[in-house]
Amino acid sequence: MTNLTAGALSPKEAIGRVAATLRRRRSAELRFRFWGQAAIGLALGFLVLLFGAIFSNGIPGLFQHYVVLDVELNKQRLDPQGDMSVNSLYAGDAEALIREGLLAALDNPTGRSNTRAARGIISSGSAQRLVDFVYANPNLMGQTVPVKFALDDDIDSFLRGFVDRNTPEADRRINDTVIQFVDKLVASERVSYEVSDYLFFGSASRDAEMAGIRGALIGSILTLFICVLISFPLGVATAVYLEEIAPKNRFTEIIEININNLAAVPSVVFGIMGLAVFIVLFGMPRSIPLVGGIVLALMTLPTIIISSRAAIRSVPPSIRDAALGVGASKMQTIFHHVIPLAMPGMLTGTIIGMAQALGETAPLLMIGMVAFIVDVPGGVMDPGTVLPVQIFMWADFAERMFVQKTSAAIIVLLAFLIVMNASAIWLRKKLERRW
Amino acid sequence: MSSLALIVLVIGAGYFYLAQRAVLLLRSTGQHRLHSLPHYYGYWAAAVAVLPALLLLLILSIADDIVFKIMVRDFYPPDQQNLDSISEAIVLAKIMNVVKGIQFGSPDAWVIAAGETWIQWTETSRQLISLIVIGVSLLGGLFAYRKVSPEFRSRNAVERIILWILGLSSTVAILTTIGIVLSVLFESIRFFKMVPPTEFIFGLTWNPQFEGAERAGSGQMGLATYGMVPLFVGTLLISVVALTVAVPVGLFAAIYLAEYANNTVRGVVKPLLEILAGVPTVVYGFFAALTVAPLVRGAGESIGLTVASESAMAAGLVMGVMIIPFVSSLSDDVINAVPQSLRDAAYGLGSTKSETVRQVILPAALPGIVAAVILAVSRAIGETMIVVMAAGLAANLSFNPLDAVTTVTSQIVTILVGDQEFESAKTLAAFALALMLIIITLGLNFFALQIVKKYREQYD
Numbered sequence: 002m003t004n005l006t007a008g009a010l011s012p013k014e015a016i017g018r019v020a021a022t023l024r025r026r027r028s029a030e031l032r033f034r035f036w037g038q039a040a041i042g043l044a045l046g047f048l049v050l051l052f053g054a055i056f057s058n059g060i061p062g063l064f065q066h067y068v069v070l071d072v073e074l075n076k077q078r079l080d081p082q083g084d085m086s087v088n089s090l091y092a093g094d095a096e097a098l099i100r101e102g103l104l105a106a107l108d109n110p111t112g113r114s115n116t117r118a119a120r121g122i123i124s125s126g127s128a129q130r131l132v133d134f135v136y137a138n139p140n141l142m143g144q145t146v147p148v149k150f151a152l153d154d155d156i157d158s159f160l161r162g163f164v165d166r167n168t169p170e171a172d173r174r175i176n177d178t179v180i181q182f183v184d185k186l187v188a189s190e191r192v193s194y195e196v197s198d199y200l201f202f203g204s205a206s207r208d209a210e211m212a213g214i215r216g217a218l219i220g221s222i223l224t225l226f227i228c229v230l231i232s233f234p235l236g237v238a239t240a241v242y243l244e245e246i247a248p249k250n251r252f253t254e255i256i257e258i259n260i261n262n263l264a265a266v267p268s269v270v271f272g273i274m275g276l277a278v279f280i281v282l283f284g285m286p287r288s289i290p291l292v293g294g295i296v297l298a299l300m301t302l303p304t305i306i307i308s309s310r311a312a313i314r315s316v317p318p319s320i321r322d323a324a325l326g327v328g329a330s331k332m333q334t335i336f337h338h339v340i341p342l343a344m345p346g347m348l349t350g351t352i353i354g355m356a357q358a359l360g361e362t363a364p365l366l367m368i369g370m371v372a373f374i375v376d377v378p379g380g381v382m383d384p385g386t387v388l389p390v391q392i393f394m395w396a397d398f399a400e401r402m403f404v405q406k407t408s409a410a411i412i413v414l415l416a417f418l419i420v421m422n423a424s425a426i427w428l429r430k431k432l433e434r435r436w
Numbered sequence: 437m438s439s440l441a442l443i444v445l446v447i448g449a450g451y452f453y454l455a456q457r458a459v460l461l462l463r464s465t466g467q468h469r470l471h472s473l474p475h476y477y478g479y480w481a482a483a484v485a486v487l488p489a490l491l492l493l494l495i496l497s498i499a500d501d502i503v504f505k506i507m508v509r510d511f512y513p514p515d516q517q518n519l520d521s522i523s524e525a526i527v528l529a530k531i532m533n534v535v536k537g538i539q540f541g542s543p544d545a546w547v548i549a550a551g552e553t554w555i556q557w558t559e560t561s562r563q564l565i566s567l568i569v570i571g572v573s574l575l576g577g578l579f580a581y582r583k584v585s586p587e588f589r590s591r592n593a594v595e596r597i598i599l600w601i602l603g604l605s606s607t608v609a610i611l612t613t614i615g616i617v618l619s620v621l622f623e624s625i626r627f628f629k630m631v632p633p634t635e636f637i638f639g640l641t642w643n644p645q646f647e648g649a650e651r652a653g654s655g656q657m658g659l660a661t662y663g664m665v666p667l668f669v670g671t672l673l674i675s676v677v678a679l680t681v682a683v684p685v686g687l688f689a690a691i692y693l694a695e696y697a698n699n700t701v702r703g704v705v706k707p708l709l710e711i712l713a714g715v716p717t718v719v720y721g722f723f724a725a726l727t728v729a730p731l732v733r734g735a736g737e738s739i740g741l742t743v744a745s746e747s748a749m750a751a752g753l754v755m756g757v758m759i760i761p762f763v764s765s766l767s768d769d770v771i772n773a774v775p776q777s778l779r780d781a782a783y784g785l786g787s788t789k790s791e792t793v794r795q796v797i798l799p800a801a802l803p804g805i806v807a808a809v810i811l812a813v814s815r816a817i818g819e820t821m822i823v824v825m826a827a828g829l830a831a832n833l834s835f836n837p838l839d840a841v842t843t844v845t846s847q848i849v850t851i852l853v854g855d856q857e858f859e860s861a862k863t864l865a866a867f868a869l870a871l872m873l874i875i876i877t878l879g880l881n882f883f884a885l886q887i888v889k890k891y892r893e894q895y896d
Contacts, residue, residue, distance in 0.1 A: 030789060033793070034789075037689070037691055040684065041689045041705055044686075044689055044761075045705070054723055055719065238601065238602045242606045256606050270874055273620060273848070282502075284501040299608075302609065332595040360714075360716025360718070362718040396726075408722075
């Protein structure tokens, strides 16, 4: 007691000493607080920058420029065999008819260089478009009707202002004649800027104006379908086994360690496993949604197992006791009571796992889903690609318009992810019971 | 195959109906008490009819190709009997071309013969498989149906089957791990037969490009060099950049959210941060290549630095952004796990909030935060798409974040994307890299879990 009092301060001294440091401490407090806010601000700033960059490119990417041309649907020339069959229409000379319509719209310029310039204005897929149009509207045959065609991606990018008409002619991708023609088309109000139908209904293409995500979207849906078909039952079964049945022994422990390890394995390694096991060893074809779905299922399995286990654990033991008490067997308790009550949690975990799988790219590159495939896959055994891989491929193309196409595809992908995550949150809020 | 599976399912449904009707008839006579509910008899018969048949179908349809590959060896002419695996793959490809009806020049007579026999085998095996599978299904169902009687404990039997199904499902995780380890290990061993492990692990040059010399069979390794050091330095460099972004931002965000923010702020900010975690990595890669790389380059050049157009800085920054929510949510958990009593004690002694955080909470939470950082490192090392799209492929051995570097994952992707011969050292190198990647990420993960375990023991 004595040595304490010897060094002790009087209350007044103590208050004085504390007060002297108070200013410093308070400003330190404010500084610390500021750093916290700055960190959150920075993180949210990145988010805004990310979404800003994607949306500022992607929203224009949802649209493209079209031109309306009056095309004479000449029966003999369009349909040489006269039976309106697809083969006959493809044998026909749709291209020349479009060219005539285009030249007419440009007041019939003459000379080879002029006609060549005119031909470059519209998309190279225009003949196909006219064939589709005629096939869908056979009753218009013989008349001269306005038909809408996509403009070539260079023209599109000029109309968006990416090409400066004041740069020297040799430095731009389009020459003066073309610009003059385009100006004429714009002046005659034939050019329109509308939601791109190629983006949603077109397939893979090297031409930016015709490239679309339809094949990739269907590939994604097929792959996810296989993925959920495998991972949901397997994940739920594993979770049930580990939570409700498994004895606490070495084997169970190994399984649990394995699941945790799998969750930490980089996704690209799952792709390598898929390549070595399913494609090389089992001899399954490359690029098919079936293999992609299996690989993604194995990858998402840990996510689903972990969340399903949490859901099962949250079912109170009293429910099980009650079921057992009225004479239900162990399996009846599990299947009639525990699983239905844990289902919202399991579904939430599955949806989150599927969202993860939908955005995954690297493992699918490994199993060859990166091939350039024009056909839309008709089933899980047809070669196909998926949306993120399509984005990856488009990101590699150099054309200016592909940047916007890629961003537009990203918007579609993000929209799907937001819908999936939102439905998971909704499901959790709506159906999950607190005990 | 799928139509065959459908037939089996129809057979199963038939047996379900038969078995259930049989016991219902027995019960309706009033002389028998059933051991189990009637539908359990149906399930029992259906399960025995369907499950073994489907399993058999799966195994047979995977196995037939493998068996054919062994059987077709009889067709090889005497001089090609003991082929190494490289030449055998080429020969098999020739035969498969005949099978698919693709003509490349004029194949040898024996190749055509082998191809035609292969087609016959496929046809025969398809018929045989259908026969076996449908037979097994019918016989199995019949066996089960014959066993059905009121005394038969069908519920117990069905539950035993379910128990087995559940138990087997849980082994898929083990099988996946085994699949990963074996597929990577075997190819790695083959790679290490061509390239000595010491050269691979300590080599300072990565140049898998030239392999013309080996392909000609001269036995020389050509000019290809497989030293993984530049790749790991590149990976590390990008990870360090990523962590210098993610750790301070993530940690401070977590501290602010846990200690300062009120419920409204937390309710808004947390989901927003989660969005960063939900964005697919390919989107980050696109963002890095399109927006961040030019920004970094512009910023660097404005202060007179030379920046590569695909710099480690750009990829690392974006990867850091991707990892922020990972660090912040893990740290958030750890900070919240610090007992309230410690905070109260610090406040009681007159500390301010920041003093409490710095001197009480952070030291207490430190092991957990370290574990979170280690997990973030493991995440960064295994991340693929961002580096593939934004970091480039130049295997420079450089510690300068403004240089272009390449990483383990981006090399794996570059090597394995597209068609590759499965036998060259270049392809196998990807597997060896994957092996290293697995070892490192799992090692880090294990290390982090050990720390967490130790930390938990302190407070529980």
